[in-house]
Amino acid sequence: MADYPVELVRQRYLFDGTPVTIRPIRAEDAAMEQDFVQHLSADSRYKRFMSTLKELPPGKLKYLTEIDYVRHLALVAIIEQEGRQVEIGVARYVAGPSGDDCEFAIAIDDAWQGSGVAGILMLSLIDAARARGMRKMEAFILASNDKMIKFARQLGFEVRRDADDPGMMHAVRSL
Template sequence: MADYPAELVRKRYLFDGSPVTIRPIRAEDKPLEQEFVQHLSADSRYKRFMSTLKELPPGKLKYLTEIDYVRHLALVAIIQRDGQDVEIGVARYVAGPSGDECEFAIAIDDEWQGSGVAGILMLELIDAARARGMRKMEAFILAANNNMIKFAHQLSFALHRDPDDPGMFHAVRSL
């Protein structure tokens, strides 16, 4: 496991001027990540995990928070609310077998969708992936997830229907 990449910690501002901290997730963020997932609407959880889970099982929670920061990187968006850290979004990539391509996923708290946080997270994630030797990024997106399809297009991902599953789009971008 690589050292915590403190150089990826950034302070950014949302469209309304609200400050947000973008940083790599840490193993001790398990409660923060669980609370984030529980707070998502059922629709948002389904679009992210493609299942109807209400909370993350312990093994999945460990997988999402105990990462190596090279082959698996997750960036969280954190705001302060009543003196406490609150996760409002997360974007991650996981490298494929070749080590130079990765699959990404992103989830934004329903209350913060449209705030600009998704774009901030993805641009930081793309830069970090490129810096770690990734040459291609991809995702599989539910065909019914119109907002994500539009977002991927805005980020210059090429989108094609998955020939094996017409209910999915395959988004690909060279880095």
């Protein structure tokens, strides 16, 4: 496992001026990640995980928090709320077999959608992926997820219906 990439830790501000810390996830963030997923609406969980899970099973939670920071990188957005750190978003990529392409996923707490945190996370993730040798980023998006399709297009992804599954869209961007 690579050393924790402190160079990816950033302080940013949301549209309303709220300070947010963007940083790579750590294994010790497992409880915070679980809280984040449990706090998502059923619709948001379905759009992110394409299943109706209510919480992350132990193996999935470990997979999402114990990462190598090169082939698998997750950036979390954290705010201070009532004296504790609260995760309001996460964006991640996982490299494909070739090692120079990756698939991304993003989830934003329902209360923070439209705050600017998704753009901050994705631009940071794209930069980090490029710096780690990724040449292409892609995602599979539910065809009914209009907000995500629009967001991907705004980030420069080419979005088309998936030839193998008409219920999915395929977003691709060269890095």
